[in-house]
Amino acid sequence: MSIVEYDNQAFLCDEGKTVLDVLLENGQDIPYSCKMGVCVACVMRVIEGQVSADSQAGLRETLVAQGHFLPCVCQPGADLKVARIDEQDLFSPAVVLDIDYLPPDVCRIYLQPATPLYYRAGQFVNLRREDGLVRSYSLASVPSQDQRLEFHVKKFDRGQMSSWIVDDLKPGHHMSVQGPFGNCYYRPGRAEQNMLLIGTGTGLAPLIGIARDALASGHRGQIWLYHGSRLVDGLYGDDPLRVMEQSHGNFHYVACVSGGTDRHGFRSGRADDLAFDDRTDLQDWRIFLCGYAKMVYGAKTRAGDAGANSTNIYSDPYELKDLRRQPRS
Ligand SMILES: Cc1cc2nc3c(=O)[nH]c(=O)nc-3n(C[C@H](O)[C@H](O)[C@H](O)COP(=O)(O)OP(=O)(O)OC[C@H]3O[C@@H](n4cnc5c(N)ncnc54)[C@H](O)[C@@H]3O)c2cc1C
Numbered sequence: 286m287s288i289v290e291y292d293n294q295a296f297l298c299d300e301g302k303t304v305l306d307v308l309l310e311n312g313q314d315i316p317y318s319c320k321m322g323v324c325v326a327c328v329m330r331v332i333e334g335q336v337s338a339d340s341q342a343g344l345r346e347t348l349v350a351q352g353h354f355l356p357c358v359c360q361p362g363a364d365l366k367v368a369r370i371d372e373q374d375l376f377s378p379a380v381v382l383d384i385d386y387l388p389p390d391v392c393r394i395y396l397q398p399a400t401p402l403y404y405r406a407g408q409f410v411n412l413r414r415e416d417g418l419v420r421s422y423s424l425a426s427v428p429s430q431d432q433r434l435e436f437h438v439k440k441f442d443r444g445q446m447s448s449w450i451v452d453d454l455k456p457g458h459h460m461s462v463q464g465p466f467g468n469c470y471y472r473p474g475r476a477e478q479n480m481l482l483i484g485t486g487t488g489l490a491p492l493i494g495i496a497r498d499a500l501a502s503g504h505r506g507q508i509w510l511y512h513g514s515r516l517v518d519g520l521y522g523d524d525p526l527r528v529m530e531q532s533h534g535n536f537h538y539v540a541c542v543s544g545g546t547d548r549h550g551f552r553s554g555r556a557d558d559l560a561f562d563d564r565t566d567l568q569d570w571r572i573f574l575c576g577y578a579k580m581v582y583g584a585k586t587r588a589g590d591a592g593a594n595s596t597n598i599y600s601d602p603y604e605l606k607d608l609r610r611q612p613r614s
């Protein structure tokens with residue numbers, strides 16, 4: 286048992302509990318979303334004591350040096366004193382410039398941050414609504430080519446942020462941006478290395494950025510992008526990706542449809558199944574996996590089984606905030 290001190294109060298922390306669990310159980314208003322160390326929405330600062338290394342994994346060195354950590358994956362081994370972060374340090378204002386609606390349930394939003402955001406194509410940021418609601422969204426834009434930040438948002442039934450973005454957000458509205466985060470981005474070098482990109486739904490957003498960035502950086506290896514959707518109208522990137530395929534001999538786009546009856550002109554099946562059926566030897570390939578969390582975790586294992594080195598596998602599972610009475614299994 287240890288003690289977590291926060292806001293001049295001390296809370297007992299049983300073994301196996303995280304700092305976030307303890308603070309939430311004691312009625313503290315701490316923002317969070319994935320509770321898995323992925324989205325960074327919960328980030329705090331340690332004032333006294335030692336936090337676990339995995340609660341700082343993936344944070345920028347400057348943030349780690351300032352004591353930032355993720356309380357949702359931090360089980361304290363000894364007493365800790367922690368604090369919220371001054372939000373001005375992390376969030377910067379941005380204005381919505383434009384929105385494209387891609388029926389039935391996806392929209393592309395374009396934001397202009399008040400101060401430049403230094404990011405890599407494929408990373409994600411946290412977007413905050415004026416009332417404080419925060420969710421993570423991946424960048425589809427490429428910093429060297431695009432002036433605006435581009436995001437693809439899929440509307441979830443009863444989803445607080447995504448429904449609001451698709452139904453109510455308008456050009457001229459303001460949001461705040463925190464980040465960038467994540468290590469799912471193209472690294473220049475090894476230009477001959479083949480790349481396999483697999484995404485479902487709006488998992489396409491970071492993959493488009495990564496592919497465009499690689500091509501603009503002169504990548505010469507083959508780049509295979511598999512995009513999966515249950516229905517044909519979910520393949521919202523089809524037209525631009527086919528144009529991109531025609532312009533670059535080493536870029537290949539595979540559109541996959543797993544449900545419905547209309548699959549004419551598309552590969553039939555799940556994107557991950559088709560990708561791993563097509564390529565059984567992934568030794569020395571670079572792999573990028575984004576979207577539906579269950580697909581991403583499964584595909585990571587399958588990529589390893591096909592010979593990919595774990596240091597060559599980059600992923601962003603789109604973990605959802607669990608709002609159900611029974612947690613998702
Ligand atoms: C690293 C990362 C990157 C991401 N990138 C993207 C991206 O580029 N594009 C994108 O579209 N998404 C992305 N996501 C997902 C995104 O962050 C949000 O989780 C998503 O938009 C849903 O948020 P929401 O507020 O609309 O839904 P929430 O309100 O958080 O609801 C989450 C889920 O719970 C369900 N739900 C809501 N209320 C209840 C209830 N009372 N009982 C049972 N179930 C309920 C909803 O239907 C939904 O399925 C990313 C996530 C992560 C972690």
Ligand code: FES
Pocket residue numbers: 316317318319320321322323324325326327328355356357358
């Ligand atoms: S990283 Fe802690 S809630 Fe997502």
